[in-house]
Amino acid sequence: MEAYKRWVRANKDYVHSLESLANGLTWLLPERFSESEIGPEAVTSFLGIITAVHEHIIETTPTQRNTGQVESSSFPYSLCITLLKDLETLVEVAAQQIFGDDRKWNFIAATEATKVLVRLAIFWNSGYKMVLHGGESVNIEKGRDAYNSQQRQGHFANPGNLNGTYYYGQAPWNLEGRALSALSRFGANARMLSEPTWLLRVQHQQAIMEPPIKTAEKPSLSSILSEKGVYGGLFLMGEVMFIVRPLVYVLLIRKNGTQSWFPWFTSLAIDLIANGVLSYVTALRTIRKDPLFDLSNQERDELRRRKLMWALYLMRDPFFMKYTRKRLDHTQKLLEPVPVIGFFAEKLIELSIGAQTRYTYMSGS
Incomplete structure (x- = not known):
């Protein structure tokens, strides 16, 4: 399974092209909208499920810098919604053929009730943020004002800290970033050498006694x-x-x-x-x-x-x-x-x- 995930992530453009072509051809399947034909809808649902799984694999790439859609640490609610939407047409067609036009609504209602429960779970899990695209997109973007403020300041204006090393914004690989990183490491090492041992012990005790800074909890x-x-x-x-x-x-x-x-x-x-x-x-x-x-x-x-x-x-x-x-x-x-x-x-x-x-x-x- 991991080998397949690596292949999908390495060939995502090729995978997207094949999926787009296959999904487009499903509209030309014979008797696509026939009341008694389940085959074309089964093919369409199968392709939709494959596409959704591939998108989830690509979005949860561990090395992906844009983590806006990553759900690896929690239940993939958005994937569940997508799979339900891909299956619901097949459920409708199968129920119509087997049980008739009137009784098919029982199965459609069951599908919609499942989607409502998943969306309510998404609404609660996101801290009561707006549900995007019916739950298929994860809503973790900052507010517009906060986002624009961050853009105006620029990522390269706020030094960050990673394992005790300060980097210049998010690009430590450029020349200026490496220079500032080296300066910050030199300053940190010099400060540690110049500080007396008793002060280091006091700082260590304070770090133990003081509660750690908590991240912002969802409302x-x-x-x-x-x-x-x-x-x-x-x-x-x-x-x-x-x-x-x-x-x-x-x-x-x-x-x-x-x-x-x-x-x-x-x-x-x-x-x-x-x-x-x-x-x-x-x-x-x-x-x-x-x-x-x-x-x-x-x-x-x-x-x-x-x-x-x-x-x-x-x-x-x-x-x-x-x-x-x-x-x-x-x-x-x-x-x-x-x-x-x-x-x-x-x-x-x-x-x-x-x-x-x-x-x-x-x-x-």
Whole structure:
């Protein structure tokens, strides 16, 4: 297994190229969206799982300098979410063929419930930070202000310490860094030689008696509520609403059917309220004009991504059958006489209509 991991990490560009080609060809498999065909979806799920495992191997490379995605010290929640998303379409197709259209929603609901539990675990494990890309990305980036401040100061302006040796920023291999490193080692050795033995013993005793400096702990639920007050509670509520929205949607479809407007409107309302609450509390300023919630660049992108996901409501029943499908058919008739463009438009519309028949392709979860 370790040999395979080393091969994947050494040939990551080659692996990415093969995976992209294979995943693209799956859309051309015969009867990709047939109600009775499990084979193409099994192939797609298998390729998705392989891709997710390879990405996890590459992201957890021990020598990787960018540790933003490394989860080697904890349970790989993001990998679990990715694997569940790769399997859920296969689960839907298999359940539909074996148990029928109505009973398949029991299995889809079980899949969504599992994803909700994993995302809640991610939310708790991250110290109640915003869940990025449905949990597939790890949210450990600093706030934007802190990040920009660090960038303005520059990594090379703050000397660090590693095993008693001070390096000039993060690049001890350059000429200036090596010179300063040598000076700091010389100063440290000279100071140790010049200090009397009794002083060294006192410093050693103080180091033993004084508690070590603790690293910053992730905030707890009580600390967030005490520091942010009502707005902290609103932030938590908005994030939890976003996490549980897909499960609520599936349970309502299971009860009312796909052609009922009640699941559609309820899901849309939860999305609007959750995003509205998050946008409101994250835009608030303190008395000193500082942001109440210091969002990172990734978190701001996540808020924008969630708003873009609202476009999927155009592809969900009953809105799709009543409005979107008619527009697609009308567009196909207009472009059909046009050479080349008409062919590609027909194929694209055919794929869109086929993908719409799968809940998991349009769930946005």
